[in-house]
Amino acid sequence: MKTFIRNNGLSICFFALFVATFVGQIIFGFKEHNKELIENGASSITLITYFSTGHFIESTFENWESxxxxMGLLVVLTIFLQQKGSSESKDFDKEEEVDREPSSSKKNAPWPVKKGGWILAIYKHSLTIALLLLFLLSFLAHFYGSLKDENEQLSLKGMPLEKASQYIADSRFWFESFQNWQSEFLSVFAIIVLSIFLRQIGSSQSKPVDAPHTKTGE
Structure with missing residues (x-):
């Protein structure tokens, strides 16, 4: 068990943080939604019912989407773009290990590398494919949840409901998306630029403390 925790400490820590904060979101989102329902003259709902509401679905996938x-764009753009001095960038002035073609003779190479052909062709881009597919699925779930929540609110007010074809151009949906996207892009910009000049000893996201500001990559 100790070996398992040592080998997987980073993922365990972040998954535990995810679970803890997700539970917090559910608890307070449930209370907030019931408060809104009561303010609009409707009856409160149970926690189980809350999981199927647009309020829960929209608030969850709106954040996952961004x-x-x-992460998907960071993986793709670091293939082609460089930031001199950043630990988040490749150094284009020297050959990078990640740019070399995979070899099936390498010890402990993943099975798609040994298989070759179209399986290897997909595997070479599998990280980007997975992240962008997760983005697409989250985007669709966000849209569904946001539309459902909008119609739940319209129903409480006795107003006509919106169709998906109408809501795709609705300012609320795109406001929800852009307010999250911009914060994510700002945080990536911050780590890219700050890692040029600032250090954190012991972190894989930082250059060595005594490295010059011009050193690119970890």
Missing amino acids: EFLQ
């Missing part, structure tokens, strides 16, 4: 978009 995270996967951010």
Whole structure:
């Protein structure tokens, strides 16, 4: 068990933080939604019912969508773009290990590398494909949840409901998206630029403390 925790400490820590904060979101989102329902003259709902509401679906996938978009674009753009001095960038002045073609003779190479062909062709881009697919699925779930929440609110007010074809151009949906996207892009910009001049000893996201500001990559 100790070996498992040591080998997987980073993922365990972040997954535990995810679970803790997700539970917090559910608890306070449930209370907030019931408060809105009562203020609009409706009856409160149970926690189980809350999981199927647009309020829960929209608030969850709105955030997941922006995270996967951010990470997907970071993976893709670091292939082609450089930031001199940043630990988040490749050094284009020297050959990078990640640019070399995979070899099936390498010890402990993943099975797609040994298989070759179209499986390897997909595997070479599998990280980007997975992240962008997760973004697309989250985007669709966000749209569904946001539309459902909008119609739940319109129903409480006795107003006509919106169709998906109408809501895709609605300012609320795109406001929800852009307010999250911009914050994610700002955070990536911050780590790219700040890692040029600032250091954190012991972190893989930082250059060595005594490295010059012009050193690119970790």
